[in-house]
Every structure is written in C-alpha cells, then in structure tokens.
Amino acid sequence: LYQRERSGQGQRAVVPLADATLSSMGVLIMKIEGLPQRLRHPANDIMHDTVFPILRDLREHMTGEHIGRIVDFLKSGGSPGVAFYECSDGRILYPTASDHVHQYRALLQTLGIFDRAIAEGMVLESPFSENGDGNNIIDSPQLTPHNRQRLRTMIAERIKTRPAKEWEQLLRDANVPVTVVQTDSEWLADEKLLEGGVVADVEDPQLGTVRMPGRFVSIESVEAQSPNLRSREQVSSVDWKQSPLAPASAGDAVSGGLLEGVRVLDLSNIVAGPVGARTLAEHGADVVRIDPPEPLGGPRLNMWFGVDVNQGKRTLVLDLKTEAGRDVLARLVKDSDVVLHNFLDRSLSSIGIAHDQLTAINPDIISCQVSAWGGSEGGPFKDDPSFDPVLQAASGIMTRFGQPDRPVLHALASCVDYICGYSAVLGIAQALFAREQGRGGSCVRTSLATAVQLVQFPFMTRHSESEQVIPSGQAARGDGCEQHLYELADGWAFVGCRAGDGDKLASAVGAESVSAEAIGKAVRDLTLAQLREKLAVIPGAAAIALQSLAELREKYTVETAVEGSDSIPENSFRLRRGPHPSGCPTTIPLPTWIRPELSTLTPLHPAPLPGEHSISILREAGYSEGEVAALVDKGVVRTHWKVLRHYFPHYYFPR
Helix, strand or coil: HHHHHHHHHCEEEECCCHHHCCCHHHHHCECCCCCCHHHHHHHHHHHHHHHHHHHHHHHHHHCHEEEEEEEEHHHHHHHHHCCCCCCCCCCCEEEEECCCHHHHHHHHHHHHHHHHHHHHCCCCCCCCCCCCCCEEEECCCHHCCHHHHHHHHHHHHHHCCCCHHHHHHHHHHHHCCCCCCCHHHHCCCCCCHHHHHHEEEECCCCEEEEECCCCCEEECCCCECCCCCCCCCCCCCCHHHHHHCCCCCCCCCCCCCCCCCCEECCCCCCHHHHHHHHHHHHHHCHHHHCCCCCCEEEEEHHHCCCCCCEEECEEEEEEECCHHHHHHHHHHHCCCCCEECCHHHHHHHHCCCCCHHHHCCCCEEEEEEEECCEECCCCCCCCCCCCCHHHHHHHHHHHCCCCCCCCCCCCCCCHHHHHHHHHHHHHHHHHHHHHHHHCCEEEEEEEHHHHHHCCHHHHEEEEECCCCCCCCCCCCCEECEEEEEEEEEEEEEEEEEECCCCCHHHHCCCCCCCCCCHHHHHCCCCCCCHHHHHHHHCCCCEEECCCCHHHHHHEEECCCCCCCCCCCCCCCCEEEEEECCCCEEEEEECCCCCCCCCCCCCCCCCCCCCCCHHHHHHCCCCCCCHHHHHHHCCEEEEEECCCCCCCCCCCCCCC
C-alpha cells in the first residue's frame, strides 16, 4: 500500500507459507564453516554428529528417563547463567545472563556469590577476551569443566534458599533477564500483563469475557492512533466491498524495491530489532546500523547472530553518551525516515532518541521501539530487559515442549525474536503509509511479550468454552489424528487434513478406527508416495516428509558464484553459500518469503564489521574532512571496536 501510494500502481505479492516458516529460522539454519570453537557448543556438536544418528536406531527402546538424562547432559555443557534452577518452593527459575558485560555480574552479585567465585580463581573479563585460561565467567564455553560445574553448583545452592517469585523480583530489579517458568494459563492470568495491555479482556457476544493477547503493534501520532481491540460482530454485508477502491495518488512507475528511498537508522541489537531493520533493507531501504563504542553483549549476541540479522546494512560506531555524538545523530535523523531501536523507556531521553526529541528534529520521523515486556499500555514490566528464551519460559512454550517440572528450551533466537522483528516492520510500513497520506510521523511499539503470543496463538485464549487438551511434551506428535506426525516405511511424515476429516483419513488408509494410534498402525508399512496416493481422494489432505534443517540446507543451497544465485526460485526455499568478511564461508537463507510481482528484492551484502562505514556515513551527512577527523580523534566516532580483534573472537583451549 505504501508503494502504491507513492507510485500510483498496485501489484500482486505472494507469501509462500513454507518460506514464511523458514524466515523465522535464519540463525538456526545458517551454517558458518570454520567457526571458532568458543562460539560452538561441544556437547551439542557431539550429540548432533555422533550420538543422535545412533539413537534414531534405538528410539523404540528409549524411555522418558533415557531422554531426560540426554537432556541433562546437554544442559551440563551450557552456560551456568542460562539454566533452569529449582527454588525453595519447588518452582523453577530461568535466568538468561550469559554473554553480557553487566547482566552476568548482576546475577552473581544479587545471589551473593560473585566474590566467592573470584576468590576461587574465576575472573569476569570482557566477553571478547581471547585468553585461554578457562576461568572467564562470562565466556562459558571457555570455562574448564570444573569451573563450569562449580559455578552452576553455587548458583543452584543459592537459588534454592528463596521462593521463585522473590528471586524473580530481586533479579529483575538488578536488570537481569529472568522469569519463573510458567504455563500459558498462568501467563494469561497475570494481572500485570493485563494492566500493560500484553493481554486483554474482550466481551464476546457468545462467549462472554474472553482473555486473549493484546494488540501486538501500537501506532501513535497526532493524526493516527491504533484502535482498541473489538469483539467480533456478525454482519450481513461489508460496506467497503460495495465501495470503489480509493484511487492511488499519482506517482512514478514501480521500480526497485518496495521501500527504495527510505532511510533507516538501526540502533537495535541482538535479534528482534535487527531482523526488522534487515527486512526493510531486503525491500530497498538504506539501513545504517549505529553501534556504541563498547559493546555490552558479547560475540555471540553481536557477531554470530549478526551474520544473519545484520546483512545489507552499513555500520557506524557512535558515542551517544557525548553531546557531540548526539549532535551527529540529530544530523542523521534530520534526513532519515525511520529510527528503530530496542532501548527501554528509562534510557531514551539520555541518548536523544525519545520520540518527542526525534520529532523536534524531524516532525515526519517514524520511531519504532522493540521492547521485551511492553504492551499497548506499557505496563509494570516495560522497563525490564529480557531475551527470547525468557519469554518462552514465561508464556508456556517451555512447559508445552517439556513439562511444568521439566521445561525444554524451544530454540535460541527462535521464531519469537523473528516474529517480533516482523511485527516492527508491519508497524513501520503502516506508519509510512499514513505519513504518505499526510498524517505525519508516528511512534510504533511492539515487544517480545506480544510476539510470543502470536507464535502460539491457538493456545492463547481463555473463555467459558475454552477447555481443551493441548498436546505437550517431547513425545507429542500432533493435535488429533487430522494434524499428526506418522512414521512410515521410509521415514516420518506430517499428515494434514481439514478439521472433521478424521473419518475420511481413517477410511482412506484402512485404519480400524478414527484415532491417531489406529491410523499410525495402518500407515506404518506405507511409503510416502503410497500414502499420498491414498490421500488424493480427500480434498485438501496432504503429507510431507519430515526433514531436518541440515537436510533442507543441503538440498536448497546454491553457491554465490552461480549465475542467478540471488534470484527467487519458482519453488520454495533458497539458501546461498559464499565468502564472508570473517573468513568463514557462510550459508544463509535468501529472503524468498515475500515475492512482489513488480518490485525487486535487494541482494544483501554480508554483515560488515562495526564501524566499517563510519567515515563515509559522516561525509554523506555533510561533515568536512577536518570535522570527521576531530570526531574520530575525540572518540565520538570510531571505525572499529577495540575489543574485537577478529570478526569471530578465537577460542583457545584451557591450558
């Protein structure tokens, strides 16, 4: 719509569901060859490359206890600062404080064990440190097994002394991302989330009061305001269907990307915000990433995630804690369209990016805040920092993938982060459209807390008729027999039918009854091709082979050197393997998830080093060579991070 308003020409866009699914797995499916050991998880590598292939042949003989012991082994190789800990009341606490300069220290100090860890020979150095002494607390893969286990034991013993909610409050007050592990019912019942608009009550004409997710994107300006949630309404006709389509304004013919000419300043970090900015770049926006002189997050949060989420951007290192740095930002804002960030409300004014500060510089600016816990009304948690896994634990995802007493992490940088970034893009696109219609700039807000509900939306309502059995646990295979994983003669496949077609499915495969167990028994000796032949008589039914991300990557990757490697394929999926500034060849998904008919997608260059474009960006902004040199000499602008000696900091095995 924004592009149509500018060009006067509409177009068709296709969003393949399979590709849209892959869009939320960029970090999970990407492959970095020769990645230093410190950014890998040895225990996970051993399990994936050696143990899991063996276990596939033994799975019929494995019990829940066996699986639990495997999970415990994998957890033992992880960071003590990112783990499940039992509290005095039996509830489980989940802090996520790894790879961050301040958060790990705050965790240990709040628990009262920091000094003891230091006395035992551990240190808290920069997460970018490349020493190989095996004692840097913040770099858990580098810790010796003894230090890792010792630190985990100290944390566990201390957390066991208080109730979970008490620790949660103490640690959040210290700015540690943390939550008590909860079910989805506990999440929805939280009155503080209701106060913040993360969840909402809507009066339904048939069901009465319905507790559901709140508005996941909020847009506010003088001329535009997001509406409140409304109950469904039965109507006999839709007024807008009877009206002619409003004519688009006259403009230039469609050319380039949907957002060509839009200038974006990206002050966000980690995954969600950067994903949003990268998506804008995919459609032609000119995105400048602005980093601080000293990164708070470590190499995993900044460089490893950045391989995917910081593609297609130019980079500037700028000290916004200085007046000169804020003056540089103001000059950039004056000529920009969008400022995207993930700073908390309490920090905005001090660095000059509160919405009123931005509009004082550029009245038409669109600012977008990606927070962790904020809802449409802000709420009591809006200034609490957090990460994707914490929201998984708080909202019921981890208890659904495991059990309340044995939660299971869905994934690092999971679809929660990605959906949050795409929500930011939706809000920005709507704000750009409103601005193009003469309604000025806007403030856009979204959060991980609202996004975590979108990825599990079918389970996120409670009302008078909402009693339901939700599949859960590692042994879950689906929701009823019509949507289920079945084992076939040549592997596993997911069968999907329309609701209520279980009887047709059972009849087609010759099952003794309409149940997942009976259908599973009937298809056990069929190949996928044979099953598809039997399903052909059922409208809308399909079966697809279960594939790992590694198998998808192997099947759909093309080399950068191959002509047309940047083009959109006719079928689903495309990944591209090519050189990278790190020196490690990388394989990354191409943005095949939105396919405009007329507009083009912008090929994204690999994520650059922080500060790589600092000088050229200042020159573009009108600074003279002397002014640029003065800013660099004062440290206001930098061309690199001093702590980053290599794109991926090396790992040295403990001596």
